[in-house]
Amino acid sequence: AAGVIQSPRHLIKEKRETATLKCYPIPRHDTVYWYQQGPGQDPQFLISFYEKMQSDKGSIPDRFSAQQFSDYHSELNMSSLELGDSALYFCASSSGSSFTDTQYFGPGTRLTVL
Amino acid sequence: AQSVSQHNHHVILSEAASLELGCNYSYGGTVNLFWYVQYPGQHLQLLLKYFSGDPLVKGIKGFEAEFIKSKFSFNLRKPSVQWSDTAEYFCAVNSKTGFQKLVFGTGTRLLVSP
Numbered sequence: 001a002a003g004v005i006q007s008p009r010h011l012i013k014e015k016r017e018t019a020t021l022k023c024y025p026i027p028r029h030d031t032v033y034w035y036q037q038g039p040g041q042d043p044q045f046l047i048s049f050y051e052k053m054q055s056d057k058g059s060i061p062d063r064f065s066a067q068q069f070s071d072y073h074s075e076l077n078m079s080s081l082e083l084g085d086s087a088l089y090f091c092a093s094s095s096g097s098s099f100t101d102t103q104y105f106g107p108g109t110r111l112t113v114l
Numbered sequence: 115a116q117s118v119s120q121h122n123h124h125v126i127l128s129e130a131a132s133l134e135l136g137c138n139y140s141y142g143g144t145v146n147l148f149w150y151v152q153y154p155g156q157h158l159q160l161l162l163k164y165f166s167g168d169p170l171v172k173g174i175k176g177f178e179a180e181f182i183k184s185k186f187s188f189n190l191r192k193p194s195v196q197w198s199d200t201a202e203y204f205c206a207v208n209s210k211t212g213f214q215k216l217v218f219g220t221g222t223r224l225l226v227s228p
Contacts, residue, residue, distance in 0.1 A: 033215060033216075035216075041220070042204060042218040042219060042220050042221050043158070043204070043216070043218050044218075045215040045216065045217070048214065048215060055214070056214060056215050058215060090157065090158065092158075092216075101214075102148075102160060102163060103216060104160070105150075105157045105158040105159070106157060107156070107157040108157050
């Protein structure tokens with residue numbers, strides 16, 4: 001079965017640079033979530049989209065922005081990168097905005113900021 | 115605010131031992147409950163979920179969990195663990211009427227020795 005695809009899988013950036021992470025949801029899934037997992041920590045919710053509109057917002061820095069496109073893929077744009085942004089960034093997708101929809105996670109993008 | 119606590123941060127077991135990982139949540143409304151597993155270097159995979167109905171839910175790989183509403187708990191169990199169960203286990207919750215984002219516990223790192 002098709003899964004959530006994230007690219008790139010690994011990314012190395014310098015401080016103050018920008019990064020763009022991409023997420024391709026499972027086919028026919030219209031809801032995308034972004035989570036950040038720091039080293040040794042639990043995943044923290046950043047932001048979500050349903051039908052191309054932002055549906056919820058968590059602890060996402062102002063330096064980060066995200067959007068969902070007409071084909072339902074999503075991009076997380078990160079600017080003025082800081083050392084503390086080094087983390088694993090997961091995307092998850094679900095079908096519909098119902099609270100009983102299971103979220104399926106992608107393999108993550110490991111971002112390292114030097 | 116909603117929160118999830120996992121009592122055991124590290125658990126070490128021998129193969130064939132029984133497993134029980136504790137999970138308690140704090141939220142006043144009705145919730146959906148999940149257990150995700152993260153094998154070393156991999157993404158989060160859904161083990162099992164509880165939405166409604168029978169409070170004893172069975173998941174993949176022989177895992178089960180019991181929802182006890184009066185105790186706000188959703189403990190994960192497996193009668194006999196295998197070396198391949200070595201992983202990190204996350205309990206998570208979202209709300210049926212409030213928040214759709216997943217709120218994760220801090221995770222329990224399980225090491226099964228052969």
